[in-house]
Amino acid sequence: MAIVHAFGDATRDGEWAAVRLAVDGEHIVEADGDGLERPLAGSTLLEAATVGGAPLAVDALAAAVGQVFVATPESGRAAVAMSGGVDSAVTLLRAAPNAIGVTLRLWQDPAGPSAERACCSPDAVRAARAACHALGVPHVTLDLREEFKETVVDxxxxxxxxxDTPNPCARCNGDFRFDALLAFSERAGAETLWTGHYARIVERHGQLLVGRAVDAEKDQSYMLATLDPAVLERVRFPLGDQTKEETRAEAARAGLAAATRAESQEACFLAGGDYRTFLERQGLSPATGDIVDEGGHVLGRHDGYWRFTPGQRRGLGVAAGRPLHVLRTDPGTNAVVVGPREALAATRVEADGRLYAPVERGEAKLRYRSDPVAARVYASNGGFSLELETPASAVATGQIAALYDGDAVVGAGVVTRVQ
Structure with missing residues (x-):
């Protein structure tokens, strides 16, 4: 096998460190880098993933190892997705010792005010690595910043x-993240992939499907609704049968540093910033337009249709005899259409996606925090349509329509039309 070279570097507070590796398969034949606790030459990449040392030097080593990592398959080995938070730390505790931690370093807005709280930040990566090394478990960082920006952020x-009103977390969790993690699991010689999501895997309609978690408040089955059921045989969600409080208590009993770590944010790439200012930095320009009622009468002005989402009431700046809500936006005319709350009621939703099971009725969840609505289901070419038995308010194109049969996700797609 040909020798492969990898270079990793890291900077922080004006300091810089670098590591160079020459790798033959899974073996390091040459290594150059200061600040590590022991020499790397002669080690496997799996062994190198446990090496500590000066923080910046270990960051540089991680950057190099992630580019070329591979390990011989081993029975029972689990790859564990690590975010640096309490959920992944407890998941690792359950999977250890025959485990390998993996963290995805993802793009985040450098202008965001709270970058340190993002699940993909450099600090989160270091916390994830520390949690692994504390248990004697190897840790690998995959730098997917460019791919994440192209696939999720853009x-x-x-x-x-x-x-539209897109849901980046569902796109990330249901597609991008698991594609990357499962591909890594194969390279790492792991039989299974464990994550700290609050969801379960249930058997319905003769197949494995994503199921709701016991903790309804933390349930993430909606965010995983687009995950292909075909991969679930290799996936484990060990926290799906317990509450968040039980997870923190388990971490505290084990003395894990992550036991009191703050929750990571939704849409982590915003790094705590407002999505409107973020969109402006991404090239969506302010442009004055009309706020109109359903009859086309001008009621006011706005500075960009993309600043508004269906159901929004605040920030309209329109004086009217009754409360008005955003019904929809029209990019073609740069108009924001408003009306009374009852005009937000939808009874039919169309989605591009797939049904995982042949169901005629189910419960549709149309936003992450919305209550499910009973619906009749009609399969279509490339997706499905829903006739809602009870009107749903503020349904937006771009969101995920997750369809449940009991506690199992039996279909999911991106909302393309609302009536």
């Missing part, structure tokens, strides 16, 4: 430009 901005 479509988020493009969705708002098109007048």
């Amino acid at each position: 479509p988020f901005a493009a969705g708002y430009a098109a007048g």
Whole structure:
């Protein structure tokens, strides 16, 4: 096998460190880098993933190892997705010792005010690595910043430009993240992938499907609704049968540093910033337009249709005899259409996606925090349509329509039309 060279570096507070590796398969044949606790030459990449030392030097080592990592398959080995938070730390505790931690370093807005709280930040990566090393478990960092921006962040901005209200977390969790983690699991010789999501895997309609978690408040099955059921045989969600409080208590009993770590944010790439200012930095320009009622009468002015989402009431700046809500936006005319709350009621929703099981009725969840609505289900070419038995308010194109049969996700797709 040909020798492969990898170079990793890291900077912080004006300091810089670098590591160079020459790798033959899974073996390091040459290494150059200061600040590590022991020499790397002669080690496997799996062994190198446990090496500590000066923080910046270990960051540089991680950057190099992640580019070329591979390990011989081992029975029972689990790859564990690590975010640096309490959920992944407890998941690792359950999977250890025959485990390998992996963290995805993802793009985040450098202008965001709270970058340190993002699940993909450099600090979160270091916390994840520390949690692994404390248990004697190897840790690998995959630098996917460019791929994440192209696959998740750019479509988020493009969705708002098109007048939609996209859900980047569902796109990330259901597609991008698991694609990367499962591919890594194969390279790492792991039989299974464990994550700290609050969801379960249930058997319904003769197949494995994503199921709701026991903790309804933390349930993440909606965010995983687009995950292909075909991969679930290799996936484990060990926290799906317990509450968040039980997870923190388990971490505290084990003395894990993550036991009191703050929750990570939704849409982590915003790094705590407002999505409107973020979109402006991504190229969506302010442009004055009309706020109109359903009859086309001008009621006021706005500075960009993409700043508004269906159901929004605040920030309209329109004086009217009754409360008005955003009904929809029109990118073609740069108009924001408003009306009374009852005009937000939808009874039919169309989605691009797939049904995982042949169901005729189910419960549709149309936003992450919305209550499910009973619906009749009609399969279509490339998706499905829903006739809602009870009108749903503020349904937006670009959001995920997750369809449940009991506690199991039996279909999911991106909302394309609302009536």
